[in-house]
Amino acid sequence: MYKIIFKREMAEKTVCHFRIEAPRIARKAKPGQFIVLRANETGERIPLTMAGTDPEAGTIDIIFQVVGKTTALLRTFNVGDSIQDIIGPLGRPTHIENLGTVVCVGGGTGVAVMYPITKAYKEAGNYVIAIIGARTKDLLILEEEMRQASHELRVTTDDGSYGHHGFVTDVLKQILDARKDVKLVVGIGPVPMMKFLSKMTKEYGVKTMVSLNPIMVDATGMCGACRVTVGGKTRFCCVDGPEFDGHEVDYDELIKRQRAYLTDEKISMDRFMASLR
Ligand SMILES: Cc1cc2nc3c(=O)[nH]c(=O)nc-3n(C[C@H](O)[C@H](O)[C@H](O)COP(=O)(O)OP(=O)(O)OC[C@H]3O[C@@H](n4cnc5c(N)ncnc54)[C@H](O)[C@@H]3O)c2cc1C
Ligand code: FES
Structure with missing residues (x-):
């Protein structure tokens, strides 16, 4: 379990910043790397970039936009609450x-x-x-x-x-x-x-570098969910990225793949919001 020790809401509460105790990740992480977290035991795995780390204090910072079920659930967490699992650091620095x-x-x-x-x-x-x-x-x-x-x-x-x-x-x-x-x-x-x-x-x-955000599942290069085309070649964003040469990325394919589960995501969010009422 990974305890939240600081929380602030930003951008009219559409964005949330957590500082979390995760000493082993904080010691190893480098700029550009990300984590995958599961908010609770039945939660979906989602990737989030580390917006900061403090190796001495043993903390990492994440800043996320509330866009769907998992991020809406995370926003309900407060200082003292814990996140079930976090793996990282992931991706190339x-x-x-x-x-x-x-x-x-x-x-x-x-x-x-x-x-x-x-x-x-x-x-x-x-x-x-x-x-x-x-x-x-x-x-x-x-x-x-x-x-x-x-x-x-x-x-x-x-x-x-x-x-x-x-x-x-x-x-x-x-x-x-x-x-x-x-x-x-x-x-x-x-x-x-x-x-x-x-x-x-x-x-x-x-020369231009961009950081891509395709849908990720295992984040270990095994499942293929985060497949992107860069310079005509298939790359896995979780292990080969997330940063790539911006001039070589097939952005239209990325947009199409990001939208692959829109209907399911909407159902999941509607159910979650209904459960709060
Ligand atoms: C390497 C990487 C770093 C990221 N860093 C940040 C960050 O620092 N801050 C931030 O706000 N967002 C970040 N994202 C995007 C973030 O992962 C998604 O916004 C989040 O997964 C949405 O989950 P949800 O259940 O709230 O929304 P859902 O309703 O499930 O999905 C909303 C949209 O989010 C995207 N998404 C959904 N599930 C995933 C998934 N498993 N993996 C990736 N994208 C998904 C899809 O485009 C989807 O249409 C990052 C994504 C990647 C790949
Ligand atoms: S998320 Fe499965 S291969 Fe990258």
Whole structure:
């Protein structure tokens, strides 16, 4: 059992941050890696990225958006409650090196996944420009943390309620037009955002990494659920990823596979909400 020692709700309670006691995972985890958890004995296994770790305190942080049954159930947990099982760290860590100028682009809850990666690029000596975006001001997360983790922070909202009025890719375009020294763009967020961002950076010839989020089941490379096509080859996101060359990913296939269980997911969520009434 893994005890929750801190909880905060963000983005109008659509996003939840837990700090959890998990000393063995905290000791080994590196930026970009994830865990798979089961909230209770009958729970589904879901993958979540570690938004932070503290090896000395023996804790890991997860930040998740409430999108369906398991994340809605998790949100009902409070400090002192325990999560049934957690396995990790899983996946390949982000390959961090000193490249020069790196732009880290996070959209929606993707900002939580981006946060430890941004910090690591800065600590490795890169000049880091971060761009974070959300639909509206109240849904923006980790602004202060991302400001600390980068050298420059740019903020966008789709409705113009805060920062630049528009998408993260608008600001990325301004940066790519203005500076010729960007060596790497890292993009993490909704799949359509990563698809559009990668199309743009390809035109500028700038290397781009994205972190993919296909449906995962075993997360050990055995079941094939997380299959993605990258550069025309089949890769398993849980063991070969989650980060891949953004210019090589078949995003349309990923979107199709992510939606494979929408009807079942809706039934499951409706049943769970009814059980709360
Ligand atoms: C490597 C990785 C890291 C992730 N990190 C984060 C994170 O840090 N924060 C965050 O908010 N979300 C993250 N996700 C997505 C998260 O796993 C899903 O939102 C979660 O599983 C939804 O479960 P649910 O029961 O609440 O929703 P459901 O109603 O079951 O599903 C809603 C949608 O979530 C996705 N999903 C459902 N089950 C799974 C599954 N077993 N594996 C992957 N996706 C699934 C599907 O696209 C689905 O349509 C990550 C996904 C992956 C693969
Ligand atoms: S989740 Fe089963 S192979 Fe990746």
